[in-house]
Amino acid sequence: VFRGKSVVDCKPYEIARLGLGYVPENRDIFPTLTVRQNLLLGQKSAQPSARWKMDDMFELFPRLKERADNEAGVLSGGEQQMLTLCRTLMGDPALVMIDEPTEGLAPKIVEQVAQLFQEIKKRGVSIVLVEQKLAIALDISERLYVMGHGRIVFEGTPRDVRENAAMRKEWLEV
Numbered sequence: 374v375f376r377g378k379s380v381v382d383c384k385p386y387e388i389a390r391l392g393l394g395y396v397p398e399n400r401d402i403f404p405t406l407t408v409r410q411n412l413l414l415g416q417k418s419a420q421p422s423a424r425w426k427m428d429d430m431f432e433l434f435p436r437l438k439e440r441a442d443n444e445a446g447v448l449s450g451g452e453q454q455m456l457t458l459c460r461t462l463m464g465d466p467a468l469v470m471i472d473e474p475t476e477g478l479a480p481k482i483v484e485q486v487a488q489l490f491q492e493i494k495k496r497g498v499s500i501v502l503v504e505q506k507l508a509i510a511l512d513i514s515e516r517l518y519v520m521g522h523g524r525i526v527f528e529g530t531p532r533d534v535r536e537n538a539a540m541r542k543e544w545l546e547v
Contacts, residue, residue, distance in 0.1 A: 375468070389417070394466030398473040400453045404446025408437055408456055411445050415460035423465045424496050430459040433489055451482035458489060468499045475506050487512065507545055511535070519544050 374380070380388050388395075403411050412427055431438035434455045440448060445456055454474060461469060475483045483506070490513045493500060504510045510517060511531040519527040519540070527540050534541065 389464050389466070392465075392467035394461040394464055394469040396457050396461045396469060396471040396474060398476060400450070400457045402445045402448075402453050402456055402460075405444055407442050408445055408448070409441045411456055411460050412437075412463050415463035417464045424498065425462040425465055427463070430463070433492065434459065434485065451478045454478060454482070454486065455489075458486070462493070462498075466498060468501065469493065470501045472503045473505065474502075475504065475509065483509070507534075 375388070375391055375393050378391060380391065380393065383391075403414065406414070409427070412430055416427075417423065431441070436452055437455055437459065440452065445453065448456065458471070458474065474486050478486065487509050490500060490502070490509070494513055500513065502510060502513070511534060514531055517527075517529060517531060517534055518525050519534075521544050526544055527534075527537070529537070534545075
């Protein structure tokens with residue numbers, strides 16, 4: 374249920390119109406379309422009130438601007454992840470669900486993704502983040518949930534996580 378409406382039987386475009394964005398782990402881009410075309414496909418509307426515009430995406434990720442007219446299929450994995458994140462934001466969601474966004478990315482790209490999360494938060498968009506890198510989750514979160522064996526084993530603030538050495542040792546540290 375999102376905003377009081379069940380989304381179980383909804384089509385993806387109906388869910389997006391409700392204000393729910395999704396960034397899959399597998400970077401579902403349209404490989405034969407250009408970067409610019411991929412971004413336009415995510416655009417909800419060209420209304421001046423939209424929080425995100427193509428220029429914002431290019432400012433946040435200059436590499437996407439450089440490659441705007443290239444087919445998305447030739448982008449590196451990190452560039453494809455940037456494109457997937459940005460395409461979702463172009464839909465001007467109220468809530469973004471992001472699944473493992475930093476998986477397999479170079480440290481520099483991970484840093485850019487973390488900066489994007491801060492910008493998303495600053496613009497008033499909520500994030501549900503599934504992430505293995507604890508530092509990123511601690512930096513952007515107001516509330517954290519730790520799952521183990523298919524259930525929630527801990528919930529609290531970033532401060533609670535930092536102060537609970539026993540929980541970190543049992544569930545988060547190798």
